[in-house]
Amino acid sequence: MIRCDLITLFPDMVLPVLNQSILKRAQEKGMLEVRVRDLRGYTLDRHQVADDAPYGGGAGMVMKAEPLFRAVDALRREYQDSPAGTELRLLLPSPQGRPFTQRLAEDLRDERRRLVFLCGHYEGVDERVRLGLDPEEVSIGDYVLTGGELPALVMVDATARLIPGVLGDPESAQYDSFAESLLEYPHYTRPPEVRGLAVPEVLLSGNHEAIRIWRRKEALRSTYLKRPDLLKDELLNEEDKRLLDAIVREGATAHLSSGGGGGVGT
Ligand SMILES: C[S@@+](CC[C@H](N)C(=O)[O-])C[C@H]1O[C@@H](n2cnc3c(N)ncnc32)[C@H](O)[C@@H]1O
Incomplete structure (x- = not known):
């Protein structure tokens, strides 16, 4: 079982993807657990504000640090009774991060850790999240998306399909592209x-x-x-x-x- 928490301002962006096809079945079979946490639940004010204008001026909004700190604190409290050795692995999707690869997906499939995705949006997150929580910054490619939700889903998907039993045929992942540093052979299906x-x-x-x-x-x-x-x-x-x-x-x-x-x- 791989356990993930996805902290986002936009739960509705990720829930439909998690509730389809192989990811849905993996959760139903108890092989994958993904909890989607609404960041607004960790804000401090009545209006549940999670972003603000950047110091120094300039375009766009920046995600405030405190709600993300509070969300991670809450997860740490929730998981403190987990079996010894369990730790949170904090992941910050970011175009500035290390590239996400099949090797990293294999590494994330580590049952002792809970994967926590801190999804940025707008101009990104207040730098103090990176400084204070020391998350792993991970990029899914050299381009800029509107938020960390799609990258987090990409990482959950690539990791989940490596969990034994998630794919119907255990051999499916064995020959995939990159599994052995080779691309996969072509496939054909009916008709001839x-x-x-x-x-x-x-x-x-x-x-x-x-x-x-x-x-x-x-x-x-x-x-x-x-x-x-x-x-x-x-x-x-x-x-x-x-x-x-x-x-x-x-x-x-x-x-x-x-x-x-x-x-x-x-
Ligand atoms: C518009 S981006 C911020 C980009 C930031 N201003 C920069 O130039 O580095 C908003 C959020 O989308 C996510 N994001 C965008 N592109 C990404 C990528 N290639 N890989 C992973 N996350 C990405 C990150 O969570 C980021 O905080």
Whole structure:
């Protein structure tokens, strides 16, 4: 079971996503718990004000520090009777943070910690939240969103699908892109032909070993063509190297016109 708390000014932004599909089922099965906390509940005044104009002037509003401090204090009190070793892992979605990756998702899937997402909005949060609570700042990419709600959902989603049992087939996550520093092989489903495009014959052959090799080769090909930076010599076995040689001989470089560079990193 992974437990998360999402502290936000906009609960309605996140609840519909949490109440759909795999995330919903994971919660129903008791594998994931996500509590959405309305930040207004931790404000100090009658009007429940959680943001204010920036000192020094300038555009936009800044989220006040005290409500976030109070929300975290409340969570600490609530969780103080949890089993020994349980700690809150405070996460601050921020375009200035360390990049969120599959490795970080694997790391967040640590049952001893409760993940607490402090969702900023507007111009961001008062710097004293970062200074006083020392949260991990995490970015989901080099672009700026309106709030931390979508990044928090991205992180909850990527982490939840790694919990054993959340995906119907335990193998699903094993071959995903990035699971092994390779992109995943392509998928096909019925019918066998769509607008003149046929399913590769090997997938209809029933020959499991041939299918395994085809998938490995296509995973290597996708990585070689789309993300050559991920291909590291030391992560490739002898079979991978043979398959990669074949891909290069087949003229994969002909497809590289849309992206930069096609070399294999070492
Ligand atoms: C408009 S942004 C604030 C950007 C901030 N003024 C800056 O330039 O660094 C408001 C909030 O959205 C969230 N956010 C925006 N882009 C993000 C990203 N790429 N990754 C994670 N969180 C992001 C953060 O929680 C941030 O506090």
